[in-house]
Amino acid sequence: MSKKDKPVQRPDYVKAPLSRRQFGTRIAAVLGIGGGAAYLAGAPAGWPLSMKDPTGLRSMPVHTPVQLGDYRVAKAAGVPDVVVARGGVDAETRLRMALEPLGGITHFVQPGEIVLVKPNVAFDRSPNLGATSQPELLSVLVRMLLVDARVQEVRIADNPIESPADCFAKSGIRRAVEQAGGRVYLPDSNAFKVLHTPGAKLIEQWPIFHRPLTNVDKVIGVAPVKDHNLCHASMGMKNWYGLLGGRRNQFHQDIHEIVSDLSLMMRPTLTILDGSQILMKNGPTGGDPSDVKPGDAIVCGVDPVALDAWAFEHLLERGQYYPRYLALAEQKGSGEVAWTGRVREVRA
Amino acid sequence: MSERLEQLPAYEPKRLLRLTNARIVSQVFFFVAFLLAVWATWTSRLGGYPVSRLLEMDPLVMVATALSTGYVYRFLGWGLLILALTLVLGRVFCNWICPYGTLHQFVGWLFNTRKPADRWASNRYRKIYFFKYAILTVFLIMALMGALQIGLLDPICLMYRTFATAVAPAFDGAVGTAGERLQAGGVWLDSLKFAPGVERRVFVGSFWIGLVLFVLVGMNVVIPRFFCRVLCPLGALLGVSSRFALFRINRDVHKCTDCNMCMARCEGASDPQGQLRLSECFVCFNCIDDCPEDALSYSMFAQDAKQVVPAPDFGKRKMVFAGLAGLFALPLIKNNGVNTDENYSADLIRPPGSVEEEEFLERCIKCDQCINACPTNVLQPATFAEAGVEGLWTPVMNFNIGHCQLKCTLCSEVCPTGAIRKITVEEKMGKGRYSEQGPIRLGTAFYDLGRCLPHAREIPCVVCEEVCPVSPKAIQTKDVEVKDVFGNIVVLNKPFIVPDLCIGCGICQTECPVTDSRAVYVTPVGESRSTERRLLLNNRSSSA
Numbered sequence A: 001m002s003k004k005d006k007p008v009q010r011p012d013y014v015k016a017p018l019s020r021r022q023f024g025t026r027i028a029a030v031l032g033i034g035g036g037a038a039y040l041a042g043a044p045a046g047w048p049l050s051m052k053d054p055t056g057l058r059s060m061p062v063h064t065p066v067q068l069g070d071y072r073v074a075k076a077a078g079v080p081d082v083v084v085a086r087g088g089v090d091a092e093t094r095l096r097m098a099l100e101p102l103g104g105i106t107h108f109v110q111p112g113e114i115v116l117v118k119p120n121v122a123f124d125r126s127p128n129l130g131a132t133s134q135p136e137l138l139s140v141l142v143r144m145l146l147v148d149a150r151v152q153e154v155r156i157a158d159n160p161i162e163s164p165a166d167c168f169a170k171s172g173i174r175r176a177v178e179q180a181g182g183r184v185y186l187p188d189s190n191a192f193k194v195l196h197t198p199g200a201k202l203i204e205q206w207p208i209f210h211r212p213l214t215n216v217d218k219v220i221g222v223a224p225v226k227d228h229n230l231c232h233a234s235m236g237m238k239n240w241y242g243l244l245g246g247r248r249n250q251f252h253q254d255i256h257e258i259v260s261d262l263s264l265m266m267r268p269t270l271t272i273l274d275g276s277q278i279l280m281k282n283g284p285t286g287g288d289p290s291d292v293k294p295g296d297a298i299v300c301g302v303d304p305v306a307l308d309a310w311a312f313e314h315l316l317e318r319g320q321y322y323p324r325y326l327a328l329a330e331q332k333g334s335g336e337v338a339w340t341g342r343v344r345e346v347r348a
Numbered sequence B: 001m002s003e004r005l006e007q008l009p010a011y012e013p014k015r016l017l018r019l020t021n022a023r024i025v026s027q028v029f030f031f032v033a034f035l036l037a038v039w040a041t042w043t044s045r046l047g048g049y050p051v052s053r054l055l056e057m058d059p060l061v062m063v064a065t066a067l068s069t070g071y072v073y074r075f076l077g078w079g080l081l082i083l084a085l086t087l088v089l090g091r092v093f094c095n096w097i098c099p100y101g102t103l104h105q106f107v108g109w110l111f112n113t114r115k116p117a118d119r120w121a122s123n124r125y126r127k128i129y130f131f132k133y134a135i136l137t138v139f140l141i142m143a144l145m146g147a148l149q150i151g152l153l154d155p156i157c158l159m160y161r162t163f164a165t166a167v168a169p170a171f172d173g174a175v176g177t178a179g180e181r182l183q184a185g186g187v188w189l190d191s192l193k194f195a196p197g198v199e200r201r202v203f204v205g206s207f208w209i210g211l212v213l214f215v216l217v218g219m220n221v222v223i224p225r226f227f228c229r230v231l232c233p234l235g236a237l238l239g240v241s242s243r244f245a246l247f248r249i250n251r252d253v254h255k256c257t258d259c260n261m262c263m264a265r266c267e268g269a270s271d272p273q274g275q276l277r278l279s280e281c282f283v284c285f286n287c288i289d290d291c292p293e294d295a296l297s298y299s300m301f302a303q304d305a306k307q308v309v310p311a312p313d314f315g316k317r318k319m320v321f322a323g324l325a326g327l328f329a330l331p332l333i334k335n336n337g338v339n340t341d342e343n344y345s346a347d348l349i350r351p352p353g354s355v356e357e358e359e360f361l362e363r364c365i366k367c368d369q370c371i372n373a374c375p376t377n378v379l380q381p382a383t384f385a386e387a388g389v390e391g392l393w394t395p396v397m398n399f400n401i402g403h404c405q406l407k408c409t410l411c412s413e414v415c416p417t418g419a420i421r422k423i424t425v426e427e428k429m430g431k432g433r434y435s436e437q438g439p440i441r442l443g444t445a446f447y448d449l450g451r452c453l454p455h456a457r458e459i460p461c462v463v464c465e466e467v468c469p470v471s472p473k474a475i476q477t478k479d480v481e482v483k484d485v486f487g488n489i490v491v492l493n494k495p496f497i498v499p500d501l502c503i504g505c506g507i508c509q510t511e512c513p514v515t516d517s518r519a520v521y522v523t524p525v526g527e528s529r530s531t532e533r534r535l536l537l538n539n540r541s542s543s544a
Helices: A020-042 A091-102 A135-148 A164-170 A173-180 A238-243 A248-265 A304-314 A324-331 B002-007 B019-040 B059-069 B076-089 B092-097 B099-110 B116-122 B127-144 B155-184 B206-221 B226-231 B233-242 B286-290 B316-334 B357-363 B369-373 B410-414 B425-429 B463-467 B507-511
Strands: A082-086 A114-119 A153-157 A183-185 A192-196 A205-209 A218-228 A232-234 A270-279 A292-301 A343-347 B248-251 B296-299 B379-381 B395-397 B444-447 B475-483 B489-497 B520-523
Touching: A082 A091, A082 A304, A091 A135, A091 A270, A091 A292, A091 A343, A114 A135, A114 A238, A135 A153, A135 A173, A135 A218, A135 A270, A153 A173, A164 A173, A173 A183, A205 A238, A218 A238, A232 A238, A232 A304, A238 A248, A248 A324, A248 B463, A270 A304, A292 A304, A304 A324, B019 B092, B019 B099, B019 B155, B019 B286, B059 B076, B059 B127, B059 B233, B059 B357, B076 B092, B076 B233, B092 B099, B092 B233, B099 B155, B099 B206, B099 B226, B127 B226, B127 B233, B127 B316, B155 B206, B155 B233, B155 B369, B206 B226, B226 B233, B286 B296, B369 B379, B369 B410, B444 B489, B463 B475, B463 B489, B463 B507, B507 B520
Parallel strands: A082 A343, A114 A153, A114 A218, A153 A183, A218 A270
Antiparallel strands: A082 A292, A192 A205, A218 A232, A270 A292, B248 B296, B379 B395, B444 B520, B475 B489
């Protein structure tokens, strides 16, 4: 060792004392912190506070699926399953005419309940193009629910294909239902939950626009009657598609299965088909007023399958070449296609 | 000496009603107005509010677009207001109005770690502060030749762009995350009230836009108001104009004791302690606030002609050099060859109402207000790949992310310069008096038959046909019944495009389930704004 490398003893150097107690405390601290960390990191997965993930699967996110209730109400004897009201001066008369044989709106909802009304607001289109539900009927229904049935809250919700804010604005639906006293729910990223639908083939577990369904007592579907390029017709059951989230466009690969799955997912209190602007061709988007046939029918009912079958035959005028999803829905117990004898027509 | 001390007035606390406080109120007002404008640029909030007014008031936008196009578009005449204000009061815009200046001043104040003794040194004038005049010269020369690049550094454009593409998504994300957390606790935060109505907006390349903000704001720690003093081309334009200002800071040499206190908080580094550099002065009034002798005043009369340097520190040599630099940069940018009518990117799809590409580039200031307004997130800031160097951060449509909504003209509504001309829904759809010229076409859709499920995989699909919004549909199908590889009979609706009807809205591409490289996609060929990029000579129709 050269002179230069010798450690310098500074005159003010004081040896730091390390007592036995200090030594012990430090060792204990190291053992305590280290041991605690070792427990958290190493204890088997079942032990309390264990953070160990031996397979890499424990750390995967867990979605606790929600389940939807059955929103149907019991039907009195002798009441038809489907009622068709034709004529009438306006949507309100027609809707009252159609509901009357079923027991009126008060048969379906009770005072103080929360009701979800699900229109079809899929596209950024004006109402005369027939691609979306008619704002007039929705406003009549909202008022009827609030005034006649004295429900606590009427929610209106849909998850459109185009920008939600624009679709609700330009279809005229937001304005109509908010003026009537309803509350519009638009989808945002926090509004979805994974839904478990037992028995469904394609959507046994699938994200659904759940916020408007939270604590809801009754659900009413209000759908336009539309031509559909792939499944031939979009009516009451196809309307529930608008509650799905996720990459739902894959369902076109098996469209009839998904529509029948939807009838299983949602057991609505009531389904209302609006036959005032029927989209006869170029559906489901339409886009030209000449694609639309004006009508004067409102169809209400508690059997969604019979409802769609009747409307397919009489409103879209397609005969009895029913889309396959009707038979599939019948197999899944959502209703019966054979509507003969179960439909009552009333005329003003 | 003792006599003089006795004459000194007793210490008085600063009054609340003083000019610097009025200035802060003005700055807060315009900053909040800017934030509100960015927030309100959204389909459900845009109730006719002038959300692009700060851009339209920007005199550099007015001057540069007037040079490049020969005209003054829509509301750009508002720029005269700021110009007139500067000719009377000096560069008040920079420290009373400009939200970007406010941001820099605030950050500089917040992160000021200098000791008081060093503060005045950091506000001494530096030679490099001439650089903004060089930038202005380069930009204006290029604008005169038809390449509008002011948007890269114009503070208002820069700030709108950054807030639309980098800050707003961060805000939306924060609101969304807060919403998720609160929802777990049973509280519902309606994030749509604060954030836009799409699940999450993404902006391609927004990292780089955000990085520019980070660096420029961070530079305040090194040099206070770095951007404003060194780079800002709008500040340079106002600096040139302010030499004619009637009002200015004046130093009474008889009262001044040369204590240099006025430099402690001088925002513009304009030498108020000596000969005032008029073109650098931001009129922040800090010097008047800090002068213990009451020697500084802001006045029109009784100015000391010796105590001012009116013109910028930008000699003829520098000016000629900067001009030449602009002239040489121009062909480099223009002849880059990636955005000509012969060779242009298949991803260069401009929003509806856009004027022809050459004219578009003469007008677009890259403020990205259109991108902010877009309700489906389809509009994206262009990268070099789509629009070359010249078109960096101009709007392009990315149909993987969203589609162009049929009845929406918001981007044309908010565009301050007419790069996207103001159109109506009627004109966009080619209805009414526009039926002769037909709808505005953004491009044409094509199929990748090797990836399309019904064409190549014997699997039914046709989401594209379903969502096609025109009537009659531009996507139609040939229905064939085939026996698939497993022996099942399937009906395949094999889609094809009718180019005469396709408007290039891109919803087919957005909704295509083959998500990585779409089986149906839109390219700009056939766009109606250009005859050079046209596809069909005649559009067939059933009536013809």
